Amino acid sequence: MSSTVELADLKHATDVQKVKERIRNVQRMLVEMTSSMGVHLGSSLSCLEIIATLYFLKMRHTPHRPQWKERDRFILSKGHAAPVLYAVLAEAGYFPKEELRTLKRIDSRLQGHPDLKTPGVDAPSGSLGQGISIGIGMAVAAKMRGSRSRVYVLAGDGECDEGQVWESLMTAAHLRLGNLVLIIDRNGWQLDDRTEEVKRKVPLRSKLESFGWETYSINGHDVEKIVEVLDAAERAEQPVAIIAHTKKGKGISFLEDSNKGHKLKLSEEEYLAAIKELEMKAKCA
Amino acid sequence: MRVAFGEGLIEIGGENEDLVVLTADVAKPTHVIGFGERFPHRFLNVGIAEQDMVDVAAGLALSEKVPVAVAFAPFMMRAWEQVRSTISRCSLNVKLVGTHAGLSASDEGASHQSLEDVALMRVLPNMTVVVPGDREEVKEATRAIVESRGPAYMRIGRDEDARFLEEGFRLGRAAVLRDGSDVVVFSNGYLTSEVLKAAEGAPVDAMVVHVPTVKPLDAGAVVSAARRAGAVICVEEHSVIGGLGSAVSELLSAECPVYVRRMGVGDTFGESGTYRELLEKHRLTAPHIREAMVKAAGRRGKR
Numbered sequence: 343m344s345s346t347v348e349l350a351d352l353k354h355a356t357d358v359q360k361v362k363e364r365i366r367n368v369q370r371m372l373v374e375m376t377s378s379m380g381v382h383l384g385s386s387l388s389c390l391e392i393i394a395t396l397y398f399l400k401m402r403h404t405p406h407r408p409q410w411k412e413r414d415r416f417i418l419s420k421g422h423a424a425p426v427l428y429a430v431l432a433e434a435g436y437f438p439k440e441e442l443r444t445l446k447r448i449d450s451r452l453q454g455h456p457d458l459k460t461p462g463v464d465a466p467s468g469s470l471g472q473g474i475s476i477g478i479g480m481a482v483a484a485k486m487r488g489s490r491s492r493v494y495v496l497a498g499d500g501e502c503d504e505g506q507v508w509e510s511l512m513t514a515a516h517l518r519l520g521n522l523v524l525i526i527d528r529n530g531w532q533l534d535d536r537t538e539e540v541k542r543k544v545p546l547r548s549k550l551e552s553f554g555w556e557t558y559s560i561n562g563h564d565v566e567k568i569v570e571v572l573d574a575a576e577r578a579e580q581p582v583a584i585i586a587h588t589k590k591g592k593g594i595s596f597l598e599d600s601n602k603g604h605k606l607k608l609s610e611e612e613y614l615a616a617i618k619e620l621e622m623k624a625k626c627a
Numbered sequence: 628m629r630v631a632f633g634e635g636l637i638e639i640g641g642e643n644e645d646l647v648v649l650t651a652d653v654a655k656p657t658h659v660i661g662f663g664e665r666f667p668h669r670f671l672n673v674g675i676a677e678q679d680m681v682d683v684a685a686g687l688a689l690s691e692k693v694p695v696a697v698a699f700a701p702f703m704m705r706a707w708e709q710v711r712s713t714i715s716r717c718s719l720n721v722k723l724v725g726t727h728a729g730l731s732a733s734d735e736g737a738s739h740q741s742l743e744d745v746a747l748m749r750v751l752p753n754m755t756v757v758v759p760g761d762r763e764e765v766k767e768a769t770r771a772i773v774e775s776r777g778p779a780y781m782r783i784g785r786d787e788d789a790r791f792l793e794e795g796f797r798l799g800r801a802a803v804l805r806d807g808s809d810v811v812v813f814s815n816g817y818l819t820s821e822v823l824k825a826a827e828g829a830p831v832d833a834m835v836v837h838v839p840t841v842k843p844l845d846a847g848a849v850v851s852a853a854r855r856a857g858a859v860i861c862v863e864e865h866s867v868i869g870g871l872g873s874a875v876s877e878l879l880s881a882e883c884p885v886y887v888r889r890m891g892v893g894d895t896f897g898e899s900g901t902y903r904e905l906l907e908k909h910r911l912t913a914p915h916i917r918e919a920m921v922k923a924a925g926r927r928g929k930r
Contacts (some may be wrong), residue, residue: 351769355878374812387697401889411691415690418769457716457717458717462690465685465686465689465713466712466713466716466717467713468712469708469709469712469713471678472682472709472712472713474707475678475679475680475681475682475683475686476682476683476685476689477686478682478683478686478687479682479683479684479685479686479687479688479690479692479694480686480687480689480690482683482686483686483692484690484691485845486647486669487669487690494698505678506676506678506679506682506709507808509673509679510676510679510682510683511673511675513674513676513679513683516674517671530810530836531745550648564919570689601668604881
């Protein structure tokens with residue numbers, strides 16, 4: 343009995359290790375993309391571990407068959423973090439990594455904000471506040487089909503200013519959608535300033551709880567914790583909200599927890615510094 | 628109109644397992660409540676939340692369902708940006724139906740009247756826009772948009788219950804209801820019945836063409852009628868800016884530049900009153916249309 347548990351633990355540890363390796367690949371891809379085009383690097387890095395854990399470990403999906411009906415769905419409601427979604431999809435095998443170079447270029451399948459043109463993108467976004475509603479439609483459709491398909495929505499904390507977010511929070515709780523998970527990337531920044539300066543969000547957790555969601559609060563950069571909470575979410579009978587505390591620009595020290603990386607193109611010097619830092623960290627891992 | 632729409636939905640729902648109806652706390656006045664009672668597992672009332680409703684419909688369409696989202700036409704406009712950024716941008720298979728359209732919410736006043744919805748929906752790429760006016764046509768148009776692929780918007784009035792069509796509705800097709808050679812009137816919605824009344828007994832020979840599909844416009848029928856008559860009037864229960872009159876003018880300015888008179892609600896909001904009083908105030912009843920026919924016929928062949 344105990345050896346079975348140990349084996350399972352070992353497998354889990356190996357899986358997590360693999361996710362971490364792939365996260366480093368994706369970080370590198372993001373820095374490469376930001377060296378040639380202005381992108382939302384900071385808000386991409388804040389939710390990297392979450393998206394990577396979903397695609398590389400948690401979700402049931404088939405990159406060779408993106409339209410598989412029984413797949414789990416992912417909606418990037420904070421569409422400006424599109425670069426990290428694209429890099430994760432490329433790393434997962436939805437399209438060649440070289441294609442990342444075409445990001446935001448004319449005629450590219452990789453639009454500035456998510457679009458159905460991109461293999462693996464389950465929902466369009468870019469205009470904030472809509473992802474939870476779209477996720478409700480998908481979760482309802484899955485229930486109607488009797489499918490065990492699950493729906494994950496990633497929203498920004500700034501995005502919670504949108505009224506539609508709260509409309510949809512009420513709807514999902516009313517429908518008791520236990521197959522719907524909302525993750526809020528709580529990086530504390532929005533376009534103009536710190537979130538609490540622009541419009542107060544706290545107490546976010548009790549707001550979500552009072553709307554009828556089973557709510558968790560975690561460190562959004564800790565892969566083990568992300569897996570643990572997503573496992574717990576599978577046992578829920580109501581929608582689950584996860585407040586993932588994160589740092590904008592995580593992993594690149596000159597961007598961390600600042601609004602510099604909201605949208606930027608790295609200079610040659612910054613690019614080299616970022617790559618050097620990532621390589622150092624990879625060696626220490 | 629609403630009753631026919633509700634009946635039509637139940638009919639189609641019995642045949643199409645993927646049909647899902649959504650509404651925003653207006654199940655009773657829009658008459659979709661019958662569908663909800665018949666198919667409760669395929670019916671969603673999201674409460675007073677049009678933006679949420681429209682995107683829930685988008686999610687259903689992304690999972691191969693055929694959602695029909697129903698609200699009062701003026702409040703469907705509240706979700707316009709969601710329709711633009713999510714549904715029309717990706718050509719999702721979502722059907723939107725706005726009831727109480729035009730001046731038909733009458734006594735409720737300007738907040739509840741929708742005179743801009745056709746313009747707002749028509750400007751969106753991929754969107755089909757349908758304005759039926761005949762009771763049976765409403766049912767057929769509902770079926771047609773459900774069976775077609777891609778996003779569609781249908782607007783219907785509240786109470787008026789006209790019957791003027793002999794042949795059925797065909798998506799994208801205009802119907803010549805009366806032939807004539809002095810002037811042609813393009814119209815849609817309930818007002819086509821006023822136009823027909825106006826044409827009977829008019830001192831000029833008026834052609835009447837019902838144009839229930841505003842987008843894609845039946846360009847062939849519109850141009851050939853305009854060529855034959857040489858003068859054009861457009862009549863609709865909508866702002867004169869952006870609706871059927873605009874669509875016809877945009878086409879004819881290139882293909883057959885003739886005199887075009889747009890009749891509708893001027894650049895203004897509505898107000899409370901009975902439906903007939905409002906039509907009269909905005910000069911959308913048969914006598915006013917007849918008067919316009921005479922004037923337009925006089926402009927025939929002149930630029």
